[in-house]
Amino acid sequence: xxxxxxxxxxxxxxxxxxxxxxxxxxxxxxxxxxxxxxxxxxxxxxxxxxxxxxxxxxxxxxxxxxxxxxxxxxxxxxxxxxxxxxxxxxxxxxxxxxxxxxxxxxxxxxx
Numbered sequence: 001x002x003x004x005x006x007x008x009x010x011x012x013x014x015x016x017x018x019x020x021x022x023x024x025x026x027x028x029x030x031x032x033x034x035x036x037x038x039x040x041x042x043x044x045x046x047x048x049x050x051x052x053x054x055x056x057x058x059x060x061x062x063x064x065x066x067x068x069x070x071x072x073x074x075x076x077x078x079x080x081x082x083x084x085x086x087x088x089x090x091x092x093x094x095x096x097x098x099x100x101x102x103x104x105x106x107x108x109x110x111x
Contacts, residue, residue: 020084021081021084029076029077053077058070
């Protein structure tokens, strides 16, 4: 997939919707992860979506693999991402694409 970058440095609409869907899934699952454009673009070199998540787990979230099976986490993330793609939350107006899901937890009690 070739990178199409807007004048603001963000990828194409389809890529931003996909990246935002992942970030929304991470948030919904209580994972304090956020794929910024650099992280997402770095992972794009891996053609298989499930393998992208697996590599991210192995390289940046290794502590989770001591407690959870990688396939369990990948299945949960991909299912939540698919749910999100069906809602306005991820595919709606341009404004939602720039929302930092990791920061959303800052206002939660006990977070």
